[in-house]
Amino acid sequence: MRTSSSDETARRTAFRGLLLCLALIFSYLEAQLPLAVIPIPGVKLGFANLVVSFAAYVCGMKTAAAVSLLRVCITSLLFGSPTTFWFSVAGAALTLCVLALLRHLAPHAVSPLGVSVACAAAHNAGQLAAAAVLLSPAVAAYLPVLLFAGMAMGTVTGLLLTVLLRAIPPTVKDAFRRGTAL
């Protein structure tokens, strides 16, 4: 059945709102994880990045950027402080740059696994860069730890992303991308 374009716009908006909500929920849940689970400060699973990468693959970079930056603003308003806001913005911005570069320059050479690893490393490096500027350049010594951690966590989210992209049927992807009826 042919649907009108305003219906599609409404659905598209709703589905993208859904992605933003998912990213927010993941950020919140991760913030609740006690440090005992992952004893290194600053190391997180990065499920919010999973949603952003998913958005990039299914809807495109514009949606991914919107989800990522809105997530950062909202989580900072709800749970963060001005300092953590700048950490998050720097992490998110660097991640989006790497994501866009990989998707445009090497869309077939790098699989979702490699994209996730690169994004996780970029996210941690971006946050640390902000910390080095705002707190003290001495925190840069933490970079190797965060890069290795990003590699490990990026592998986990990358495997999940690969499975998700294959398991979600094309009709659902179309609903996310174009707002077609399910």
Add this chain to the structure above:
Amino acid sequence: MKIKAAAGDLTVYAVVTLLALLSLAALRLPADTAAANVRITANGTAAVYPLSVPRTLQVTGAGHTLTVCIAEGTVSVTDSDCPDRVCVHTGTVSAAGQVIACVPAGILIEITGGNADADIIIG
């Protein structure tokens, strides 16, 4: 479900590993010897000396004289004519935040700077 890594994925892993190792080499070494100082407070005035430069100082306060020795990144009071000599028995200190105090002479020797406050949580 079988997951196959693309050739570019290995490149990504290699690049991140390389960056981590490079940053380890470039950043870790100077950070460990980051400028720590020795602050010696006597008679209400403080003087600061770098921990990395060996020297021996005579510090006088309240009629007592302490011999302070800075060597190999550590500080110790090697001699003192104060009555209890707690400062001498404190031994050597080397980490930021550690202190040697001589109460009779009113002298405080502190290590400042360095990596003492690198404990932060990145949100």
